[in-house]
Amino acid sequence: MTVLAILEQRDGALRKISYEVVTAARRIGETVEAVVCAAGPVTGADQLGKFGADKVVTLTNAAFAKYNPEGCAQAIVERAKAGGYSALLFAASATGKDLAPRVAAKLAVGLAGDCTEIAAEGGAIVATRPVYAGKALLKVKVATKPAVLSLRPNVFTPVERPKPGTAETVATAVTAGRVQVREVKAAEAGALDVAEAQIVISGGRGLKEPANFKVIEELARAFGGQAAVGASRAVVDAGWRAHADQVGQTGKTVSPTLYIAVGISGAIQHLAGMRTSKVIVAINKDKDAPIFKVADYGIVGDLFDVVPRLTEEIKKLHG
């Protein structure tokens, strides 16, 4: 089958999630085409052949400088209709979660969103999606033409499968959208988003007060810019941390390579947001805390002793 991978860029650079989408597309498609909406050339778009894209098309329009929900949906739908693809794959990122349903609705089909596994089986696509806060996995057969799916970030590790891919740029006309992104207020410079970081270190009520989050921030810094700081619902509801940092059912779902839970008991609503992490470390003074049931490695102890020591050890590795 031929699969269309919908890529994302920000400020003219391809986002990492795009490589994940192409990698996943190669799993189900013999032919993979990729498309990205942008105001001009996109850094990295010509590199996608390495990950198995046969063709990368940059759809350009000045209106695509910022995310343009209606314009992008229109451009992608036109492409999808012209190309006769079996499947459209999006990232289940903030943008993909907004864009994929719009595109699916214009194509009069449903969406299998936030998938953690996809496979082609007899002409249809079978996808697995976590449901009920990650307490169950729903396997669905997507027989729509095309199948529209979105993929949970950080699950499909990019794999190089070189193909002699081609890249082209197509100036694309779209109707002026009614919904316009006026500005993007950037988070603190250099701060990684918990949903995208390879390492997430989250703090909970065990930190006792908001100022103590500095021990978590210092540990994050020791990883040399690869780690983001997350938080449990309890400390977000208490106003210690921003909602953007919240990991859990009413916050973000994360799947980093390494998740370190510090002073977090492990309520079911928190586990919902992080149980698909590859390796989980828990640091908690209560040896019976539920977080130890999902953790690969645990240290029972006072986080104010354990975390600074861990920071020292990590600094040694990265020093």
Add this chain to the structure above:
Amino acid sequence: MKIAVCIKRVPDSETRVKIGPDRKSLDEAGVKFVLNPYDEFAVEEALQRKEKAGAGEVAVVCLGPAAAQETIRTALAMGADRGVLLQSDAIPADGFVTAQALASELKAGSWDLILFGKMAIDDYSQQVGPMVAELLGLPCVTAVAHLELAGAKGVAEREIEGGIEVVEFPLPAVITADKGLNEPRYPALKGIMAAKKKPLEVKPVQLAAGGIEVVALTPPPERKEGKIVGEGAAAVPELVRLLREEAKVL
């Protein structure tokens, strides 16, 4: 202001998930059902907008089984004026089918605003709001954590990775609510009593099967038994060694 809020009946977030005998759905025995938490933000926003405007109507629309009348009553107890249940025992796995049913109910309503929660905490589909907007030809902003309306224009803020998008749109529009939009009120006793007398219309609906079919519902894979590396700061060097040599993540 004339506002519609689409709501869903979902299992409480603390529910222990037991798979039903068909191996495709939840065993609902003993499960407590609630108004989807994100929909509470949507209902609250509608009530505040109507209160601010000083006039108008807040109608809640729900696709669900007969028992979802109770969910609608919760929204009515919060202060919504009337409810519509599109009654169907089965909720399709294909969100577009749900969106079609809701859009067909909403299309004649000339609403100023149609609100949804950004997602339901049972199936995590996160698609019905923007699909209804497409079907009705309305502008849509999803996952809104801050909303300002002035006349026929609105400004919304939504969280994206590493920042916040500030989005302008015209009314009427479809908005899906994220946490942070407001603090949903608890229904007061007076509201609960009043809700019993508010109009609740039940309309049976026949839904198409759609193109997404459930194959299986399974428990998540067990995480391999973890180990307690040790106690206190003394255990840190061993933890780092294991992360490097065994887990190979450092």
